[in-house]
Amino acid sequence: MQLDLYRVFYVTAIEQNFSKAARKLYITQPSVSHAIKQLEEGLGVQLFVRTSKGVTMTNEGETLFGYISPAFGLINNAERKISELKNFKSGQVTIGGSDSTCKHFLLPHIQTFQDLFPEIRIKLQHGSTPQILEKLSTGLIDIGVIHLPIDHDQIKITEFLTINSTFIVGEKYKDLAESILTLEDLLNYPIISFSETSSSRRFLKRLFQKQGLNVKPDIEVGSVELLIECAKIGMGIGFVTKELVSKELSEGELFEVRLNVKIEKRKIGLITKKEIPLSLAATKFFTHLVETRL
CATH class of the missing domain: 3.40.190.10 (Periplasmic binding protein-like II)
Incomplete structure (x- = not known):
């Protein structure tokens, strides 16, 4: 059974009216009626009873709604979460570096970033260069900040700072x-x-x-x-x-x-995994680091 038919049923059950459901789904009222008929024929039961004010669910309809309602609730929450991430209203970025690198070169950028995007959480993990490379390879961090040079086939390197x-x-x-x-x-x-x-x-x-x-x-x-x-x-x-x-x-x-x-002079670089794209939040933070570097 097509998921779209269940979506039409779900919205109709909430609205208790074919016309209102059609407006919410951006389809015509006959399309709603046709979808409900298809679903009823596929399941072999009647799902709605027409009334003077709209429709009410049958016992079978209420049973179906009880099972699919959590699923569509999760879908709606997921869509809302994606919208928040897209607009940087939430999200998380994990960065790895040595204690001194984090304290002296990274924290000032974190502070200015959080002033701009306070809803995005920043997490720090410390370690030596080999440890940071390992954390990046295993997915424990999104971005590493390390001293260059390094030689690693799976790592993308972006020069960040020049130090003395x-x-x-x-x-x-x-x-x-x-x-x-x-x-x-x-x-x-x-x-x-x-x-x-x-x-x-x-x-x-x-x-x-x-x-x-x-x-x-x-x-x-x-x-x-x-x-x-x-x-x-x-x-x-x-x-x-x-x-x-x-x-x-x-x-x-x-x-x-x-x-x-x-x-x-020495170089400090930003490292990310070559084959795995950064999340929206991590991409925004990475761009912030590059654009605000000294």
Whole structure:
């Protein structure tokens, strides 16, 4: 039996009038009568009894209505939900990134986005670059924010931000910031960096290797905040994204170590799955990130 026939029956049962049902369905009154007749013949029962004011359901009609009413209610709710999503009245976006990336590079964009679309929920998941790639592959996140470069066949990469890396010290090693040093000079002091699996650590390693040097940090930390504190109290020379310590540098809590070699800029990228389109809400947020990036 065609679903359209049941829809005509459902609306007619609610309106209790063929003419009113026709107007609601945007069809003619004879079309409603014909559809009900087809349904009655197919089921082998009478569904409506005509009255002076319209129609009323028979016992069989009430039984049928009781079964199909929840189904059409769900369909109506689904159509309403799709309309809300289309107009950004609801929806959810899940983004993944490291703690520092989320805090310093993502949260400002989330705030401006929620000012524009307060009904869309934003969820955050943190992790290292390999963990974010895994979360994206398994569908746990819609968009990832990671340090580039990466090499992954199933991932679409969009460049998001350009960042600078630098070496920093606290008051104890302040004199190191007063002259230009070589990378080899830095090896005479404790080096503070992130864990070996982090993109920052891999970048640090390549930086020294280009000069024929090998670096093995004395202190490994798991967050920018901890690295900053370690540098402040004089535990060594920290390697960090410069944009993340701009406040401490400007206020004289940390000091930048100048080198005789230029440290190349790094890229932060947005990653999505190639073969799976983003939801309407996620697409809107992705566009917002790209359009408002620095």
